[in-house]
Amino acid sequence: MADDDAERTVEVELHGGPLDGWRVPVAAVDDDPWTAIVSDYGRYPGGRSLYAPDESGRWVWVRDLRWEEL
Structure with a gap:
């Protein structure tokens, strides 16, 4: 992996959960x-909302975590 790839981000839209509709940067x-x-x-x-891409690449809510769980 090239250094440029490691630092590049893309913006994704979140689906479901508490941050539905938010657009956030993630590592490419x-x-x-x-x-x-x-x-x-x-x-x-104050905890975290966990999102991951599904099979189609759409970023969907997985679950919420307490601060200390990650």
């Missing part, structure tokens, strides 16, 4: 196929 190339976003809107305010 990443070993972890998900993102955990600090959120006051999920089940655990």
